[in-house]
Amino acid sequence: MAENIETASYDALVIGAGIAGGEAALNLANNGFKVLLVEKDLSIGGKMILLSKVFPTLDCSACITTPKVSEISRHPGIKIFTGTEVKKIQKKSENNFEAIVVKAPRYVIEEDCTGCQLCEQACPVVVRDQYQYNLVGRKAAFIPFSIASPRVAAIDIENCTLCGACEKVCPTKCIDFTMEAVEHHVNIGTVIVATGFRLFDPLKIPRYGYGLYKNVLTSMEMERQLAPTRPFNTVLRPGDGKVPDKLAYVLCTGSRDATVGNPICSQICCMYSIKQAQLLMGALPMADVTIYYLNIRSFGKGFEEFYEQAKGMGVNFVKGKIGKITEKENGNLILRYEDINESVVKESEHDMVILSVGVMPNPDAGGFFGEGELKLDPFSFVHQTDLLGSPPETSIRGVFVAGTASGPMDIPDSILSAGAASSEAISYLNRKQ
Numbered sequence: 001m002a003e004n005i006e007t008a009s010y011d012a013l014v015i016g017a018g019i020a021g022g023e024a025a026l027n028l029a030n031n032g033f034k035v036l037l038v039e040k041d042l043s044i045g046g047k048m049i050l051l052s053k054v055f056p057t058l059d060c061s062a063c064i065t066t067p068k069v070s071e072i073s074r075h076p077g078i079k080i081f082t083g084t085e086v087k088k089i090q091k092k093s094e095n096n097f098e099a100i101v102v103k104a105p106r107y108v109i110e111e112d113c114t115g116c117q118l119c120e121q122a123c124p125v126v127v128r129d130q131y132q133y134n135l136v137g138r139k140a141a142f143i144p145f146s147i148a149s150p151r152v153a154a155i156d157i158e159n160c161t162l163c164g165a166c167e168k169v170c171p172t173k174c175i176d177f178t179m180e181a182v183e184h185h186v187n188i189g190t191v192i193v194a195t196g197f198r199l200f201d202p203l204k205i206p207r208y209g210y211g212l213y214k215n216v217l218t219s220m221e222m223e224r225q226l227a228p229t230r231p232f233n234t235v236l237r238p239g240d241g242k243v244p245d246k247l248a249y250v251l252c253t254g255s256r257d258a259t260v261g262n263p264i265c266s267q268i269c270c271m272y273s274i275k276q277a278q279l280l281m282g283a284l285p286m287a288d289v290t291i292y293y294l295n296i297r298s299f300g301k302g303f304e305e306f307y308e309q310a311k312g313m314g315v316n317f318v319k320g321k322i323g324k325i326t327e328k329e330n331g332n333l334i335l336r337y338e339d340i341n342e343s344v345v346k347e348s349e350h351d352m353v354i355l356s357v358g359v360m361p362n363p364d365a366g367g368f369f370g371e372g373e374l375k376l377d378p379f380s381f382v383h384q385t386d387l388l389g390s391p392p393e394t395s396i397r398g399v400f401v402a403g404t405a406s407g408p409m410d411i412p413d414s415i416l417s418a419g420a421a422s423s424e425a426i427s428y429l430n431r432k433q
């Protein structure tokens, strides 16, 4: 519909507002360029805004992310569209791209919402909260999470019964069920792809029992239990609400494993598991934490010391390959594993198991341009055409990649990569002038 099409021009389009996309947008805007930052989710901040603390410094992740997110959202040079996806991008000529992005209806007028949460309190519908990785529920009228940006409500129309309770209590009358998707046709000079990564789906390894046994969690679910914006006030077993006292980590779940389609190292799982183990020892001082690993890859600055610190705190490290996990009647879990140092098969009992799931490519990146135009590498991450000379360059001149869209990396490397991508984008834009 014509009235739902809007047109505009920007210097740069940044796709994905995780730490990499946010950093790239900020660098561009601070250099005087007009940026459109497009985010699929309802909040900017990516995965980092949902983490607990960060390795190897144990700084609070939310405390680092929120000022950055606030700077991005207030910057006059950055226009942010949340709940928005890229439909198509076409390169018209050098320094001239045309993009169609579609902003889905939020059913709340963002500018008028005060974030009072009265709609949330009034809404009778409870569904699983994806921001707490399904550990608790949320309402159909909801603010994604307490430090979300923008901190405004949204209506989950798929689960909404249209009872109207939220509309009645909203003090600013900003809930609007007639909202429709708006297609934005934008002209831009350069594009930065910062669409991040997906987590490995542990259902692909049925012998680990994820989805079958309630006390088998993913590392992201544990991350939420340890975060300042956590769902409970302590760490709990989802099966029965018991505070666990014997926890196990299974490293390399879905990484370095060609049988599940991911032969590469995820680079972050060893360190985030060691981080979580340290945080658990602080949160549950009487608990035993065991990390089952194939190799510990503590390759970064301060990482080996961080590993040694965990050992010093009493975290058990077992070089072992997990064969199968089974559940006892009381919800405890039996890990059958090969003790690699002793070459024998052993069993151990834990009351909670955390699968350190790997980093997978986000397939969205390959679909923005014409078929095959934005080349992917053999593992389906965005291909870097000049990895040693100019890592942000892609197969399309004027399109750059930032952060984990090009492969697994931690936060410092994502920020470095975003700095490089924005610098290359600025040089590209300057060449036309």
Ligand SMILES: Cc1cc2nc3c(=O)[nH]c(=O)nc-3n(C[C@H](O)[C@H](O)[C@H](O)COP(=O)(O)OP(=O)(O)OC[C@H]3O[C@@H](n4cnc5c(N)ncnc54)[C@H](O)[C@@H]3O)c2cc1C
Residues within 6 Å of the ligand: 015, 016, 017, 018, 019, 020, 021, 038, 039, 040, 041, 044, 045, 046, 047, 048, 051, 053, 054, 055, 056, 084, 085, 086, 194, 195, 196, 197, 198, 199, 219, 220, 223, 268, 272, 275, 362, 364, 365, 402, 403, 404, 405, 409, 410, 411, 412, 414
């Ligand atoms: C359990 C866990 C713990 C971790 N702990 C640490 C730690 O302690 N220290 C550390 O350094 N690193 C840690 N990491 C790694 C860290 O999360 C990543 O390095 C970082 O999030 C990468 O940022 P990114 O912006 O590249 O990607 P992401 O955080 O994935 O952000 C990508 C953004 O793009 C958006 N997006 C995706 N597709 C589209 C689309 N089609 N259109 C528009 N937007 C889109 C997403 O919604 C998201 O907001 C951890 C990771 C996990 C899983």
Ligand code: SF4
Residues within 6 Å of the ligand: 119, 122, 123, 124, 125, 140, 141, 155, 156, 159, 160, 161, 162, 163, 164, 165, 166, 167
């Ligand atoms: S109209 Fe929908 S979102 Fe609003 S209160 Fe009713 S169920 Fe919840």
Ligand code: SF4
Residues within 6 Å of the ligand: 108, 112, 113, 114, 115, 116, 117, 118, 119, 120, 152, 153, 169, 170, 171, 172, 173, 174, 175
């Ligand atoms: S939609 Fe209305 S009731 Fe809900 S948070 Fe916003 S202002 Fe408050």
